Amino acid sequence: MSSLFSTWPATRAAGLARLDGFLPHAGRAYAARRNHAVVAPTVSGLSPYLRRRMVTEREVLASVLARHGETAAEKFIDEVFWRAHFKGRLEGQPEIWTRYQTALVQGQAALDRDPALARRYADAVAGRTGIDALDAWVGELEATGYLHNHARMWFASIWTHTLGLPWALGAAFMHARLLDGDPAANTLSWRWVVGLHTPGKTYLARADNIARYTEGRFQPKGLASDAPPLEEPPFAETWASAALDLTPPEGPVLLLITEEDLHPESLLPADAAVAAIQVVDAVEMQGRPRSDLVRAFTNEALDDVAARVRLIWPDRPVHRGPLDADTLAPAASAAGVSTVVTAYAPVGPTRERLDVLAPQLAARGVTIKRLARRYDALTWPHGRGGFFGLKKRIPRLLDQLDLRPNAQPTLL
Structure with a gap:
């Protein structure tokens, strides 16, 4: 058996190292070879890290632009924005x-x-x-x-x-x-x-x-010669862009970290009053548990973020546990806060759990503030329709996100 990648250390440091190693290939070499599913590094292997924001889209885009420029890296830049397109589409039509x-x-x-x-x-x-x-x-x-x-x-x-x-x-x-x-x-x-x-x-x-x-690796036999489309009823709901809150929290908070966003150091301002941190277990889709490999990677990634926040907020308690009211309400009480702040979770199992959790916590006097990233607020509204509606806006988005070389950094 042959594979593009065989090992995946689930740490932010490993993700950054993978980004650094791929950067030389992210320009015209990527454009020429990206569709070849072979052993050579034709793609970045960054997706497990981007999916959990162990490495953020802004970091990847800024690094690629600085190395290659927008024209040479166009195809790779498109692939990064495809993720935003899909997320925006699901947000607009849940x-x-x-x-x-x-x-x-x-x-x-x-x-x-x-x-x-x-x-x-x-x-x-x-x-x-x-x-x-x-x-x-x-x-x-x-x-x-x-x-x-x-x-x-x-x-x-x-x-x-x-x-x-x-x-x-x-x-x-x-x-x-x-x-x-x-x-x-x-x-x-x-x-x-x-x-x-x-x-x-x-x-x-x-x-x-x-x-x-696959450069001759496979010669499949008996494949279908046509692909008749499935049909479904029209969507009952109208398109609705997510109401994203970009305002940092005021006063002391309990920071809640989920698998959906494992870079809290760029989510909150440096002076945020974090009283305690809760790193919660990954949420599975009901009845559809993920493989042992995926669960091991996710747990290691959660361990990694827990270790990092202990360095960022060395005098604050850091706990691991399930995403439920019986865990979070006492944790907020012990920290002396009534607000839990967490990264906005897009449509999926974690979001469903947070939607159930919010009224349960409210009944105990605790409010959840779901803090969004500017990157999502700018890109998700363009998830409606095909990708090319977003693609034509990429140059403008790169400017709005301060991603040109020598631009001043902002929150990711």
């Missing part, structure tokens, strides 16, 4: 997430009704379909927690169009095993493959394309 959860239930029910479908599903998740590429990618997912983005698209296409398996079950299988598993990017990418993200437009994996971009 019903997409609800429909995905419904599709999971329907997919499982289909397996229960159809023994032949259930056998195809069992063969797919065990990597024994006989399709060389898909079987190898299942092994790589299990062993490394990573797949090249091109391989993810091929995987999703073969899963749905060749094997005829429910798309949502494939999305859940992949999300549970990806170290960079992101509710927005993963869900919307799978929806695009089956014709739901851009209605009527699907993605069809072709054997010649796979052979070309």
Whole structure:
């Protein structure tokens, strides 16, 4: 088995080292080779760190711009902004997430009704379909927690169009095993493959394309020759940009750190009155636990942020525990505060838990303040429609975010 990456130290230092090592390749070399799913460093390997903001988008963009400039690094810069596009789309239409959860239930029910479908599903998740590429990618997912983005698209296409398996079950299988598993990017990418993200437009994996971009590693047989799109009812809700709060908290607070944002040192101003810190356990999607590899990476990342905040606020207590009212209310009381501040969590399991938690804490006299980043406030509103609506605004966004070389830094 071959893979782009085999080890993933779950620390901010490791993420910064990976960024530093990739910088020479982030310009025209990336543009030329980014679609090749091979061992050579054609992509950055930064996604597990960006997904949890162990390394922030602003840090990556500023470093790449300083090294290559906007023209040479255009393709890599686009890829960073694709993450914002997906998150903005899910924020503006959260019903997409609800429909995905419904599709999971329907997919499982289909397996229960159809023994032949259930056998195809069992063969797919065990990597024994006989399709060389898909079987190898299942092994790589299990062993490394990573797949090249091109391989993810091929995987999703073969899963749905060749094997005829429910798309949502494939999305859940992949999300549970990806170290960079992101509710927005993963869900919307799978929806695009089956014709739901851009209605009527699907993605069809072709054997010649796979052979070309894996440089002969795979020669899959029996792939589907067409990809009929799925259809769904129109969305009932209107588009609504998230109401993001950018105002730093006043007075002493309990800082709540979730997996969604592990760089609190750039979330809060340097003079923030942090009375105590609570680093909470990762939140799983109900009924869909992530792999042991992903859970180990996430726990190590949470340990890393706990160690860093102990250095930043050396005289403040730092605790680990679950994300629930029975943990947070006593922690706030012990710290003598009535406000919990946390990074704004985008649509996904953590956000769902926070939505449930907020009224529970309010009943105990504790308020949760969800503090957003300027990067999200500027980029997420452009998640509506296709990516190119955001792409044409990238030069302006780079200016607004002070990301040109020699620009003065602001909060990330």
